[in-house]
Amino acid sequence: MTGAAELEDGAAFAGVPDRFQRLWTPHRMAYIQAGPEPLREVCPFCEAPRKSDQDGLIVARGDSAYVLLNLFPYNSGHLLVCPYRHVSLYDEATDAETAEIAALTQQAMRVLRSVSKCDGFNIGMNQGRVAGAGVDGHLHQHVVPRWATDANFFPIIARTKALPQLLGEVRDAIAEAWPS
Numbered sequence: 001m002t003g004a005a006e007l008e009d010g011a012a013f014a015g016v017p018d019r020f021q022r023l024w025t026p027h028r029m030a031y032i033q034a035g036p037e038p039l040r041e042v043c044p045f046c047e048a049p050r051k052s053d054q055d056g057l058i059v060a061r062g063d064s065a066y067v068l069l070n071l072f073p074y075n076s077g078h079l080l081v082c083p084y085r086h087v088s089l090y091d092e093a094t095d096a097e098t099a100e101i102a103a104l105t106q107q108a109m110r111v112l113r114s115v116s117k118c119d120g121f122n123i124g125m126n127q128g129r130v131a132g133a134g135v136d137g138h139l140h141q142h143v144v145p146r147w148a149t150d151a152n153f154f155p156i157i158a159r160t161k162a163l164p165q166l167l168g169e170v171r172d173a174i175a176e177a178w179p180s
Helices: 004-008 026-034 044-050 095-116 154-158 167-177
Strands: 058-061 065-069 079-083 120-124 141-146
Touching: 044 058, 044 065, 044 079, 058 095, 058 167, 065 095, 065 167, 079 095, 095 120, 095 141, 095 167
Parallel strands: none
Antiparallel strands: 058 065, 065 079, 079 141, 120 141
């Protein structure tokens, strides 16, 4: 039998097999440490295009819109399609912006289907904070890949989403597959 001192020392359990599955997500510490309202002082969708594609998680750039990975993805490969211009609502976008957002969304679907072998998509926009927009000042469309086998109890019971790939790995795979 294990002594009381050993039970209190968590190191005694490191690497000991048990019935629990572990999700190691050290990259999430950046978001945890940033607090509940990260990037509120600066618009992340205005800042991303000023960075390198790798640092901004950008997978493709167009003339009036671009595609990047969501920092807080629902699934691996969760993309956002944004106009460069800081505009908050869809009906404020120009015809050129809406046309390119649509074209980039279609291309995102093709690339995600090729790269991730997804079975379907959730596509949509939350416009305004009341509608659920996390960044309500800058228009962005979500392209979320879905798989027939991606439903499990984590999001419902544990309020946890298991993501099998790191953001940088996903960005690299999608950017590499994106047609020039």
